[in-house]
Amino acid sequence: MYTIDVERDEPEHVAELRRQLRRFVAEKAPRELRRRWDREHTWPRETFRELAAMGVCGLTVPEEHGGLGRDILAAVAVLEELSRVGPFLAGPFIHCAFYGGMNISENGSPAQKAEMLPKLARGEMLLAYGLSEPDIGGDLANVRTRARIEGDQVVVDGAKRWCTGADWSDYIYCLVNSDPDLPKRQALSFVLIPTDAPGVSMTPIEHVNLRYTASCDVHFDQVRLPLSSIVGGPERWKQGWRMLAGQALDVEKLEVAAITFGFAQAALEEAWSYAQQRVQFGKPICAHQAIRHKLVNARTRLEACRLMLYEATRLAHANLPCAIETSMAKLFIADTGVEIALACQQVMGAYALSDAYDIDRNVRDLLGMPIVGGSSDMQRNNLAGLWKLPG
Ligand SMILES: Cc1cc2nc3c(=O)[nH]c(=O)nc-3n(C[C@H](O)[C@H](O)[C@H](O)COP(=O)(O)OP(=O)(O)OC[C@H]3O[C@@H](n4cnc5c(N)ncnc54)[C@H](O)[C@@H]3O)c2cc1C
Numbered sequence: 001m002y003t004i005d006v007e008r009d010e011p012e013h014v015a016e017l018r019r020q021l022r023r024f025v026a027e028k029a030p031r032e033l034r035r036r037w038d039r040e041h042t043w044p045r046e047t048f049r050e051l052a053a054m055g056v057c058g059l060t061v062p063e064e065h066g067g068l069g070r071d072i073l074a075a076v077a078v079l080e081e082l083s084r085v086g087p088f089l090a091g092p093f094i095h096c097a098f099y100g101g102m103n104i105s106e107n108g109s110p111a112q113k114a115e116m117l118p119k120l121a122r123g124e125m126l127l128a129y130g131l132s133e134p135d136i137g138g139d140l141a142n143v144r145t146r147a148r149i150e151g152d153q154v155v156v157d158g159a160k161r162w163c164t165g166a167d168w169s170d171y172i173y174c175l176v177n178s179d180p181d182l183p184k185r186q187a188l189s190f191v192l193i194p195t196d197a198p199g200v201s202m203t204p205i206e207h208v209n210l211r212y213t214a215s216c217d218v219h220f221d222q223v224r225l226p227l228s229s230i231v232g233g234p235e236r237w238k239q240g241w242r243m244l245a246g247q248a249l250d251v252e253k254l255e256v257a258a259i260t261f262g263f264a265q266a267a268l269e270e271a272w273s274y275a276q277q278r279v280q281f282g283k284p285i286c287a288h289q290a291i292r293h294k295l296v297n298a299r300t301r302l303e304a305c306r307l308m309l310y311e312a313t314r315l316a317h318a319n320l321p322c323a324i325e326t327s328m329a330k331l332f333i334a335d336t337g338v339e340i341a342l343a344c345q346q347v348m349g350a351y352a353l354s355d356a357y358d359i360d361r362n363v364r365d366l367l368g369m370p371i372v373g374g375s376s377d378m379q380r381n382n383l384a385g386l387w388k389l390p391g
Pocket of ligand 1: 130136137165378381
């Protein structure tokens with residue numbers, strides 16, 4: 001059985017974290033549970049509490065707010081390790097450490113930081129991301145969910161689609177238009193909407209990928225909130241574009257790339273091992289050249305993904321500019337993940353289409369990665385702009 005070497009080029013605390021997490025997921029997320037969670041669109045609450053007790057949710061939270069201090073390298077390594085067993089722990093970890101810890105540390109007001117970060121660091125608070133809408137996918141600056149200030153309240157009306165985890169999160173980190181008369185990028189704000197606020201309603205959406213939960217359609221009907229719900233406080237009203245396109249976006253691209261890398265590793269490890277056990281025409285199928293080449297190509301591509309992910313992570317970790325590297329990593333790893341998925345599916349033949357292995361789930365999840373979290377075409381657009389390609 002081939003397993004990815006975890007200990008190259010890494011600080012000891014990250015390598016040790018990986019060793020602990022590999023033991024943790026092997027014990028807590030065996031295949032029969034993974035299959036059940038996938039069938040039921042759910043994730044294991046108690047196992048997540050045990051994971052949080054290891055302190056990992058504090059990796060995006062400063063020490064003065066109860067975290068371990070911002071350690072993007074370790075946080076990305078945690079995501080990679082968790083996603084090797086699917087989205088069932090990696091998903092909630094993102095809702096806590098990235099949607100929550102990362103965004104509130106970067107953009108929260110002092111009061112929001114004091115209130116939310118200690119809970120996020122302990123894994124006791126989860127946020128859902130409210131960006132997409134029924135008529136808005138990649139074109140986020142055009143969101144139509146409307147928020148206006150009335151006296152000492154913010155009033156929100158509109159709808160979000162694909163708001164994953166809205167049904168169990170504490171808040172929706174919600175992108176709104178706060179002035180339709182202004183140019184669109186000057187009109188955006190973020191608001192923290194409690195999921196149980198009067199006027200919030202939701203319905204689940206069925207989907208084939210990332211089945212740690214159902215995603216949600218969410219409606220806001222005259223949702224009234226105190227001004228302190230504006231992310232960053234009232235003085236950050238209409239500064240949402242800077243928050244959307246800032247450092248948190250770079251880390252968001254890394255986070256999607258990291259789970260893609262984890263899914264692709266799991267797919268390849270399973271196919272690599274299967275090809276040595278499955279005998280056809282008197283020899284293991286890995287001895288047939290067509291299968292050998294598929295596996296070798298996939299492993300080579302996977303290594304390229306690793307290098308791109310951790311080069312971009314190294315820059316983000318060091319607070320260096322990394323918009324280009326994180327976009328390249330998201331684009332390359334998502335697209336290469338599809339190639340790896342399809343190669344592994346071919347290697348495993350009919351069994352890749354059954355639920356006897358993890359490959360069917362990994363293929364479903366990998367096929368979605370060039371779409372979610374900023375599509376591959378949107379990354380190409382970003383990169384063409386960042387490289388100032390006329391057009
Ligand atoms: C399981 C799941 C979970 C999700 N969770 C969340 C979540 O928690 N929060 C959230 O906010 N969203 C979430 N999403 C939404 C996801 O991020 C969007 O699907 C994604 O941003 C793409 O939007 P879209 O599918 O509407 O594509 P569209 O923007 O409608 O684009 C459709 C196609 O056209 C291409 N295209 C569009 N515009 C251009 C252009 N200018 N140039 C080139 N090509 C273009 C796109 O690349 C894509 O291929 C989730 C989606 C899924 C499936």
